[in-house]
Amino acid sequence: MESLLEIDSTRLFVDQRGPEDGHPLLFIHGGPGNPCWDFMASVGDLFAARGIRIIGVDQRGVLRSDDLPEAAPLTVALLVQDFEEIRRRLGIERWTIIGHSSGGGYALEYALTHPEHVSGLILDCPALDADATDRHRLPRAAAMLDEDGNADAAEVCRTLAGLERRLAADDRTWEAMLPLGPRYLDLFFHDAATRALYEDVMEAAPKGLDWAKGMSHLALMAEMYRDRRPSLASLTVPSVLIHGEDDMVAPPVMRAAYRASTGGEIVTIPGAGHFAFVEQPETYVDVVTRFLGTL
Secondary structure, eight states, X not given: XXXXXXXXXXXXXXXXXXXXXXXXXXXXXXXXXXXXXXXXIIIXXXXXXXXXXXXXXXXXXXXXXOOOOSSSOOOHHHHHHHHHHHHHHTTOSOEEEXXXXXXXXXXXXXXXXXXXXXXXXXXXXXXXOHHHHHHHHHHHHHHHHHHTTOHHHHHHHHHHHTOSSOOOGGGOHXXXXXXXXXXXXXXXXXXXXXXXXXXXXXXXXXXXOOGGGGGGGGGGHHXXXXXXXXXXXXXXXXXXXXXXXXXXXXXXXXXXXXXXXXXXXXXXXXXXXXXXXXXXXXXXXXXXXXXXXXX
């Protein structure tokens, strides 16, 4: 069931599937500014078929939600407030939340702010410190640029990765990787076949949608460079971290910090990169469903 919920002077797009009395599971997308489309198109019905009440949301200002209101500056705290109001409006007492990529940071903030309403937290390839992500991904981009014969662009990537100070949004590290051209997306997938799966899912989206609306969330890019790893020690709800074997957003140093702080399980999904729910949907749903069974 798709609907627009009016919340705080704007309307948020909500996609609900599965039985109303099923275990409620909220998906929080990343980007910043990606919608929930790819997730729900890939695994929404699979979760519903297992009796799970899966809920996808296009965050304020993104895709099928209203344009970003000018009155309230966009912040992570405001997104957390939106999720909490959605929970209240849907009549859900407690739910499990999945935070993908930068949405992992939002999900962590929600779990820390409203632990009484969270039965479990799933961090999916979480971007909890973009400095750590960049230092892991930039050398790979440099190697690919060397393969393309673009030594100058490769050196820019290596220089950024080697800076002694922390990287920040103002460094615009993603621009250093853009000379990869069409190969840039390869950084996010296991191989050409799983990238093709993602492209097929996106091609199947309804025509006429304004995907550029997500650019309004670039205002949250600086938040991605705030190191949230210390906050993991304050987490009080059951949690799990899942990632594709080739994911480059949640590098080993980040996964190690999660395990040291929470003692939570880390699950690696073979044959996947950053979008395991698209690349290996059945395995992804198996992993999440198994975690829900422990709550």
